[in-house]
Amino acid sequence: MASLTTDGISSTLGQYSGITANDIITLLQSSAAYQNETNAQNKISSIQTQENAWNAISTQLTLFSTKVKALQSDDTYLTKAATTTDSSIATISGTTAASQDTYDLKVDQLATATSITGTRISTSSKTKLGLDGTLTLTSPDTDSSGKALTFDIKLDSSDTLNTVATKINALTSDSTDADGQTTQGSHIRASVVDNHLVLTSTTSGAKTISAGGDSSVVDGLGLGSGATTTSGQNAKFELDGMSIERDSNTITDVVDGTTFNLNKVSDSHVTLSLTNDTSKITSAVQDMVNSYNTLMSTISSDLSVGDPTQTNNTTGPLAGDNDLIQLQSSLSSLITNPKVAGSTMNASSVGISFVDKNGTLGVDTDKLQAAINNDPTAVKNFFYSAKTTASGLVTISSSGYSQGILDLVNKYLSGVTGALTANKSIIQIKTDGYQSQIKDLNSQISDFENTLEMQKQQYIDTFTRLDQAMMEGQSQLSYFTSSSSTLNSSANQS
Incomplete structure (x- = not known):
């Protein structure tokens, strides 16, 4: 609401005319400029109410999108409840591809890694060895074509036993470049124990490693004829009566989607079980539904037209807003x-449906769990499916129930980004529009205030002159009255 003050108006104004500062304010309030300023300020208040309403919707849309994104996380689906009768012997885990099943397992031998222990070096591990040349290590693993992998480590006279170990370990692990291309490491780890250089294969099983290169370097590091080699061995176990051998204690290729972890050799059998754990997906769907209901309740309130038959009808701050009506309609449909x-599934297949005429969404958890038990992979692919590069690091495309919802939500929150252009989100466009309107209205208000100030000064000048004229008239009247009294008195005395 526009406001006018008596600032700049003399408190003595009106002593003769009777027109006070408040009278001038009343005159100004009846002017067109004042009414226009008031209307502009009321418009700003209305626009700010609309902007605040969209901000609240933006917040709830963001929360809703977070709940929807949970349906795209492997952790929501790739969960099995696992049990074991003795975890010290073996444990089990599984993905959605794993069957609900129970297994009998006996561990006969654990997989170990091959190692080479060099002879003890007489000098300190921190003393320069004075070795110049190349140490060549042969990996326990081969490349994709089955060829042995070798790695050269260059030494110079300043290297110590510790720095040699550091150079070896720098080549141990596989590495991936920015394009997703993987370079295989040596898979040999070095350590220094009591001035012995120890080389150990990082992959277990009956595999060999070797150290070669310049003989002076090999002998100088204690890896020559006096070195001791401890050969690795494969794991051996019995699964449901079948004898199986693998080069690792983590068995992932015996039963689809199932991992067996062998922990120790034992004459005892252990029973391992997997059952579908539907708690995470059930919780994720319920959270999404709850967030949806909260969001749609806010939207309905904002779009409310109230009761038009009432004279004092109150409408929602965004009643008639086409963008919000479109969001409400599209989201309800999706x-x-x-x-x-x-996918042959639909929302009803996983228990998602409206439960009343007001559009309240609900979840039939029994129906959802039944769908998961019947085909957990189909449920996951219904909610979310992604195509990735061979490495799995880059998503090429994605689809599914959750992606369709997020595509809609992102139009309002994030806009649409293309190869060459990026469009603003609907909410950002709305906000920019509101801010532009407010800026224009504030500019108009400034003009109206200038007009009112000019009118106020005109009133002040006019009524100040009137007061002055009346003061002069009063002075002249007093003089005339005084002069008349004197003349009358003189005439009477005569």
Whole structure:
């Protein structure tokens, strides 16, 4: 609401005319400029209410999108409840590809890694060895074509036993470049124990490693004829009566989607079980549904037209807003009637449906769990499916129930980014529009205030002159009255 003050108006104004500062304010309030300023300020207040309403929707959309994104996380689906009768012997875990099943397992031998222990070096591990040349290590693993991998480590006279170990370990692990290309490491780890250089294969099993190169370097590091080699061995175990051998104690290729972890050799058998753990997906769907209901309740309130038959009807701050009406309609349709390519399932198949005429969304958890038990992979692919590069590091495309919802939500929150252009989100466009309107209105208000100030000065000048004229008239009247009294008195005395 526009405000006018008596600032700049003399407190003595009106002593003769009777027109006070408040009278001038009243005159100004009846002017067109004052009414226009008031209307502009009321418009700003209304626009700010609309902007605040969209900000609240933006916050709730963000929370809703977080709940939807949970349906795209492997951790939501790739979960099995695992049990074992003796975890010290073996444990089990599984993905959605794993069957619900129970297994009998006996561990006969654990996989170990091959190692080479060099002879003890007489000097300190921190003393320069004075060795110049090349140490060549042969990896326990081969490349994709089955060829042995060798790695050359260059030494110079300043190297110590510790720095040699550091140079070896720099080549141990596989590495991946920015393009996702993987370079295989040596898979040999070095350590220094009591001035012995120890080389150990980082992959277990009956594999060999070797150290060669310049003889002076090999002998100088204690890796020559006096070195001791401890050969690795494969794991041997019995699964449901079948004898199996692998080069690792983590067994991932015997039963699809199932991992067996061998912990110790034992004459005892251990029973391992996997059952579907539906708690995470059930919780994730319920969280999404709850967030949806909160969001849609806010949208309905903002779009409310109230009761038009009432004279004092109150409408929502965004009543008639086409963008919000479109969001309400599209989201309501997507949430229960999605189009998921490649899936025979729908929202009802996983227990998602409206539960009343007001559009409240609900989850039939029994129906959801039944769908998971029947085909957990189909449920996961319904909610989210992604195509990735061979390395799995880059997503090429994604689809599914959750992706369709996020595509809609992102139009309002993040806009649409293309190869060459990036479009603002709908909410950002709305906010920019509101701010532009407010800026224009504030500019108008400034003009109206200048006009009112000019009118106030005109009133002040006019009524100040009136006061002055009346003061002069009063002075002249007093003089005339005084003069008349004197003349009358003189005449009477005569």
